[in-house]
Amino acid sequence: MNFTVTRNDFYKTLQKVINVIPTKTTSEILYNVLLLAEGNQLKIIATDLEITQIAWTSCQINKEGSVIVPGKLLLDIIREMPEIDLTFEVDSNFKILIQSSLGEYKISGQGKTEYPSVPLVESDDKLSLKNSVLKRMIEKTIFACSTDNLRPALTGVYCQILDEEYRMVATDGHRLVRMITTDYSNPGFTTDIIVPTKALTFVARNLPEEGVQKIVLSENHILFELPGTKIYSRLIKEPYPDYERVIPADYNKEMIIDKTQFVSSVKRVSLFSNPMTYQVRLHLESTQLSIHAQDIDFGGEANESIPCQYNSEALDIAYNANYLADILRHIDSEKIRLMVEDSDGPGIIFPTEQEEKEDILMLIMPVRLNN
Amino acid sequence: MNKQRNKIKIHVLPDTLANKIAAGEVVERPYSVVKELVENAIDAGANRISIIIEQGGKKLIQVIDNGYGMNGEEIPLAFARHATSKIKSIQDLDQIDTLGFRGEALPSIASVAQVEIKSRPKNEHLGTVYTLNGGKDGRLKKLAANVGTSISVKNLFFNTPARRRFLKSDASEYQKIMDVLKRFFLAYPHIHFEFYVKDRQVFNLKATDLGQRVQSVLGQTIFKGLLPVNHSLGGIELSGFISRPDVIRKSRGHQFLFLNGRPIQDKSLSHAIFQGYANLIAPGEYPVYCLFLEMEPNLVDVNVHPTKMEVRFTNERSLYYFFINSVHKTLSQEGVIPEFHLGPSGGAVEKTTTEASNQPREIINELRHRHSSMARYAGAQLSLTYFSPDEESKKEKTSPEPMQEVPPTLSNPAVDLSQDHYARVDVQFWQIHNRYILSEIKSGIVVIDQHVAHERILFERISKQLQKGQQVYSQKLLFPQKITLAYDDFMIFKQIYEVLNQIGFSIKVFSGNTIVIEAMPADVKVGRESQILLDIIDYYRNEPLKDFNHLEKVAAAYACKNAIKSGEKLSQAEMQTLIDQLFACESPFFCPHGRPIIITIDLEELDRKFKRIP
Numbered sequence: 012m013n014f015t016v017t018r019n020d021f022y023k024t025l026q027k028v029i030n031v032i033p034t035k036t037t038s039e040i041l042y043n044v045l046l047l048a049e050g051n052q053l054k055i056i057a058t059d060l061e062i063t064q065i066a067w068t069s070c071q072i073n074k075e076g077s078v079i080v081p082g083k084l085l086l087d088i089i090r091e092m093p094e095i096d097l098t099f100e101v102d103s104n105f106k107i108l109i110q111s112s113l114g115e116y117k118i119s120g121q122g123k124t125e126y127p128s129v130p131l132v133e134s135d136d137k138l139s140l141k142n143s144v145l146k147r148m149i150e151k152t153i154f155a156c157s158t159d160n161l162r163p164a165l166t167g168v169y170c171q172i173l174d175e176e177y178r179m180v181a182t183d184g185h186r187l188v189r190m191i192t193t194d195y196s197n198p199g200f201t202t203d204i205i206v207p208t209k210a211l212t213f214v215a216r217n218l219p220e221e222g223v224q225k226i227v228l229s230e231n232h233i234l235f236e237l238p239g240t241k242i243y244s245r246l247i248k249e250p251y252p253d254y255e256r257v258i259p260a261d262y263n264k265e266m267i268i269d270k271t272q273f274v275s276s277v278k279r280v281s282l283f284s285n286p287m288t289y290q291v292r293l294h295l296e297s298t299q300l301s302i303h304a305q306d307i308d309f310g311g312e313a314n315e316s317i318p319c320q321y322n323s324e325a326l327d328i329a330y331n332a333n334y335l336a337d338i339l340r341h342i343d344s345e346k347i348r349l350m351v352e353d354s355d356g357p358g359i360i361f362p363t364e365q366e367e368k369e370d371i372l373m374l375i376m377p378v379r380l381n382n
Numbered sequence: 383m384n385k386q387r388n389k390i391k392i393h394v395l396p397d398t399l400a401n402k403i404a405a406g407e408v409v410e411r412p413y414s415v416v417k418e419l420v421e422n423a424i425d426a427g428a429n430r431i432s433i434i435i436e437q438g439g440k441k442l443i444q445v446i447d448n449g450y451g452m453n454g455e456e457i458p459l460a461f462a463r464h465a466t467s468k469i470k471s472i473q474d475l476d477q478i479d480t481l482g483f484r485g486e487a488l489p490s491i492a493s494v495a496q497v498e499i500k501s502r503p504k505n506e507h508l509g510t511v512y513t514l515n516g517g518k519d520g521r522l523k524k525l526a527a528n529v530g531t532s533i534s535v536k537n538l539f540f541n542t543p544a545r546r547r548f549l550k551s552d553a554s555e556y557q558k559i560m561d562v563l564k565r566f567f568l569a570y571p572h573i574h575f576e577f578y579v580k581d582r583q584v585f586n587l588k589a590t591d592l593g594q595r596v597q598s599v600l601g602q603t604i605f606k607g608l609l610p611v612n613h614s615l616g617g618i619e620l621s622g623f624i625s626r627p628d629v630i631r632k633s634r635g636h637q638f639l640f641l642n643g644r645p646i647q648d649k650s651l652s653h654a655i656f657q658g659y660a661n662l663i664a665p666g667e668y669p670v671y672c673l674f675l676e677m678e679p680n681l682v683d684v685n686v687h688p689t690k691m692e693v694r695f696t697n698e699r700s701l702y703y704f705f706i707n708s709v710h711k712t713l714s715q716e717g718v719i720p721e722f723h724l725g726p727s728g729g730a731v732e733k734t735t736t737e738a739s740n741q742p743r744e745i746i747n748e749l750r751h752r753h754s755s756m757a758r759y760a761g762a763q764l765s766l767t768y769f770s771p772d773e774e775s776k777k778e779k780t781s782p783e784p785m786q787e788v789p790p791t792l793s794n795p796a797v798d799l800s801q802d803h804y805a806r807v808d809v810q811f812w813q814i815h816n817r818y819i820l821s822e823i824k825s826g827i828v829v830i831d832q833h834v835a836h837e838r839i840l841f842e843r844i845s846k847q848l849q850k851g852q853q854v855y856s857q858k859l860l861f862p863q864k865i866t867l868a869y870d871d872f873m874i875f876k877q878i879y880e881v882l883n884q885i886g887f888s889i890k891v892f893s894g895n896t897i898v899i900e901a902m903p904a905d906v907k908v909g910r911e912s913q914i915l916l917d918i919i920d921y922y923r924n925e926p927l928k929d930f931n932h933l934e935k936v937a938a939a940y941a942c943k944n945a946i947k948s949g950e951k952l953s954q955a956e957m958q959t960l961i962d963q964l965f966a967c968e969s970p971f972f973c974p975h976g977r978p979i980i981i982t983i984d985l986e987e988l989d990r991k992f993k994r995i996p
Contacts, residue, residue, distance in 0.1 A: 182861075184911070185857060187860055285855070286963075287904070287905040288857075289904075355858065356858075357860065374860065378904050379854075379901055
């Protein structure tokens, strides 16, 4: 194998896939990337077995071939280089010689036989989504996913392809986000899948602002075809909980409040909450909301009041401040609407003004108050 | 079916035979001889006693004292049955303050060994030597002798082969003798003891005070782990030492209890001491103690058994609680922190101790934030940084550092070390093997076990919640968890579920063995709901927490199962929070099971290891 590529092209391509490399793995081979020289293209592939990403660039191929090489090492070399031409030469023992005007580097590589193969995703189930829509939906949902592997279904985002709308739902069992867009055209089928959050993070990072995103779905995988790169991910094949059932249909208590004030106040007060539970207590009155936190172990305490509009009799309700602030910062509108039934039931948070063709709903479970 | 015995008439046994029979009770093994002889020496007012043994006491036991001594007339009498100088009348039996009194020992010993006794009272110029062979052939001779008595017992059981055969190896007889001697050593620090095995001097304990004596007998290592005890209650006084809960043994070998100077064994009192440790030590573990109980002799009956190891107290019950309380009080006083020793040290070697590490509160002060008012809020601020929106989303968009490890989700609460400046952390912590937290203090290094530290924090909080009805935080679940329990699990669950509901769970029985978890204590990790319940059930079933009451047991189970595990990575801020909370605990040094949470390694210890100091 022998090819010549400019430093910038190589660096950009490698950089796209490098984060797929796991930080800790028992399978040493995954620390490598696969370099594949075919036609007039150099492909770089990285995988952690769940997610596989391929990025490519055009270059001058003198001799086709492939090699696997430690990814981070390669990146560290290239990063410190100015824009020059690099020639890679790989002999039959997979010794790699990188030549440039600066000098030369020798790295030991390996044959690609050991490297996991790229999953085959061939299907007619293709979905198109606007890049801006997809990106926004990913950003608004993945924060609510669970990081705990004990319930695998909750570690991904639940995507529903419905007749009229496309939905993404994320929850960890304590809070939930449901985002619906109608800015989409049905691809001719309906289905639902769970996509791992990590894959979506990579997708969001590689999505350009403009254009339309093509998604291919197969039985066990999802493929995002992005400019200059493809991201494959295994799907989480677990039953997703019936989230619709836990979103109450109507409420009689409603509070409207300035979002910025609310977030800042929660953050300040939560500094005084117990660092294990982060509990803050909200006291809702018709014209003002009081936020209170207390840490019994250390004797700290905080109280703040901010104006609000609330339509019912006074109510006390407590939340985990982290969950609350997480939710609030993912809402764009100036004011938010918090709806509750009682201090024991879920709180539903909406932006007062939804964006066009969009419906976003956030739900937070309270911390029960009892003395 | 029996042999024809009835032809033999009843008759009084000759003294020699009677003594031989009595010897069966009094002289069980060489150590009993040692015990009797040393007791006699002590009763004779000696302040210097030498003990010499050969072949585990089988060949020779010799005890030399500088006590009152006996004259030529007294000596043969001493070997007559029930001859004693120690009591005169039945009234004296209620006021026994000497060690021996039954007058059985010498004749019994003499009947089964070859005995030579050499003695001279102070007021006489010439001593007497008296030899006996199996209690017979007594021969008296005058000769020059030191003041005091020297008695040597040779070839024990030479005339009772059956008994001789039952003796154990030299080594194990030696052990027994050591056990007996240690009791004397500890009980009489003002007596100078010397102990020789053949020609080798094993102990040379000069007259001193109790502390020094304990140190030389039990060794430096144990001594450093002992706490002084000093309590009294209506004429009863208890003094001595008990060990910190981490200085435990797997046997009772290091438990010494003395009643008015006499070593005794008392199951009830030793149980009381164990109880005093509450749940700090596990069954099968034995604390080290050396306790002296002083009380009026007439409140206790020591004449229960010839070996006098057992006694009977008139006010046993109140004594039991007095013991529990004394031990408990001692342990709850400060000064309870385990220490780490890198190598074998101690023994009866004198060594200087460093004072610095024995100040646990100092360690606390060093490790906590120095700006105490800022203490936990600095930590909280750190943990909040993760939901500052701008930072996170910027990272996502521009991805400035390609090498940067991107958290799998945006809400990953990881706080990296680079943010330390927020916290004004002035104590640095290192996590090793994701299991121990290491930090520096003036006198050396502290090592904290992260799991048991968190366990202690949770245990205390839950206990408080249960006892004082403190605020309980209970996070409602969006998707109530339905679990069908195995029948035996369900039975345990039924026992504990009310307590679980008190500490923040909200669990309902659905039908049959199926239960629904609707809420969890707020600090349980998301997704662990059903797992933690099963863990608690298992723990409750399997852990032998005998000394815990029901509530404590549930609290311990919850604390253990919800605590940070060994192997979990902690950020600098999390470590600080953990340590701040740990030191807000009432007993931050031991986990609910009594395992140490914190150990210290002295600089001196390290210096020694590196041969910087000899």
